[in-house]
Amino acid sequence: MSTTGLQLALLGGLSIGAGVSALVWRLAPVQVDAHDAVVRLSAQSPHTPATGGGQVRAVGGVERLGRWAMRTLPAGWWGVVPTQQLALLRISQARFFGEKVAFALLGMMAPALLSSLFAVMGLRLPVVVPVVASLAAGVLFFFIPNWNVVDDAGRARTEFNRALGAYIELIALERNSGSGTRQAMEAAAEVGDSWVFVRLREELAFSRWTGEPPWEALRRLSHELGLAELADLADILRLSGEEGSQIYSQLRARSASMRSALLSQDLTHANAVGEKLTIPMSALGITFITILIVPALLRVVGIT
Structure with missing residues (x-):
């Protein structure tokens, strides 16, 4: 054969x-x-x-x-x-x-x-x-699914942090108006309709059914998803729920620091993209100069 x-x-x-x-x-x-x-x-x-x-x-x-x-x-x-x-x-x-x-x-x-x-x-x-x-x-x-999961998870983590900054601001406003810790967390989670707010509403509802403190639900979610920012929010809310501390200024400061970190990340990404764009522009410029110079050089040396 x-x-x-x-x-x-x-x-x-x-x-x-x-x-x-x-x-x-x-x-x-x-x-x-x-x-x-x-x-x-x-x-x-x-x-x-x-x-x-x-x-x-x-x-x-x-x-x-x-x-x-x-x-x-x-x-x-x-x-x-x-x-x-x-x-x-x-x-x-x-x-x-x-x-x-x-x-x-x-x-x-x-x-x-x-x-x-x-x-x-x-x-x-x-x-x-x-x-x-x-x-x-x-x-x-x-190994292609591994690479896809890592890339998608990176984008999802950035989106989660953006929504989490808005969520912290909403909790601060609810607490400033006199709402309790759980009430402020649940009311703030009802505002948004993105998948991040849906996930937060699910965890808070599950904690209500099981009798678990809401900040412990956020801490468990942070360990499950690997989000350190969510664990920091849980620590701040625990101080308010267990010790009755005023956390309005702490929440606003935490939200501002998250926005600054996200802005720095966006600027770094924009600079990296700008540096990548210089490569094709430089290659295009070199090609154009070569097209202009090479015929003149050939005439000088007498080839054409």
């Missing part, structure tokens, strides 16, 4: 095996997780996994693939799981693992498809080339 025939046979066997595996996986008995079933039935639960605006998200095929991978594959294959970033984005670990497996399969299939395309065009490659390329692409694509 020629090299092209062998590659086509491998591709056909891979397709047939993937189809049979998908059919068996679809028809296999499902192991129902009681906790997940209760969470899906209780749509009003504050800790139901949701996307940005707090809407309930249905379990899809990627998440089912991730649950299968979590039960089947060794735990050491996943490496370091970005738990805080996933919690900030409200992405379950099953969905995250499912995306990693899906991307890895996609990366492994791409070189085989390209090799088959080259074979149809008459360009024959050794069998070892698509095999090594498939393994390398599978490993590379396996």
Whole structure:
């Protein structure tokens, strides 16, 4: 059998095996997780996994693939799981693992498809080339969800801090008007409709149901999401709730410092973007000067 025939046979066997595996996986008995079933039935639960605006998200095929991978594959294959970033984005670990497996399969299939395309065009490659390329692409694509989560979590953390500064200002106004600590926190959380305020309302409602102090709910959320600014707010509110301290000036000072930090971050980002823009502008200027100077130099040396 020629090299092209062998590659086509491998591709056909891979397709047939993937189809049979998908059919068996679809028809296999499902192991129902009681906790997940209760969470899906209780749509009003504050800790139901949701996307940005707090809407309930249905379990899809990627998440089912991730649950299968979590039960089947060794735990050491996943490496370091970005738990805080996933919690900030409200992405379950099953969905995250499912995306990693899906991307890895996609990366492994791409070189085989390209090799088959080259074979149809008459360009024959050794069998070892698509095999090594498939393994390398599978490993590379396996880490793409990690990079996506880190980037999305960075933007979400910046957005959370911006909304948190406004939330602190609202709490300060409520406290200045004579409201209690819990009342001020809940009234301030009702003002906004972004996903940050929705998340704060959920945590405060959960603390009311469980009898937990609201500042402890914020502290727990700060540890879960890795937000030090939220922990500082919880410390300030604890002084007001437990010791009856006047915290209006402290809240205003904390909000002002957060705005200054965000402004410095924006200025740093703007300067970095401006420096990157100078590179293409400089290259364009050099090209233009070269176009003007080179003909004159060629005439001087007598080439033209």
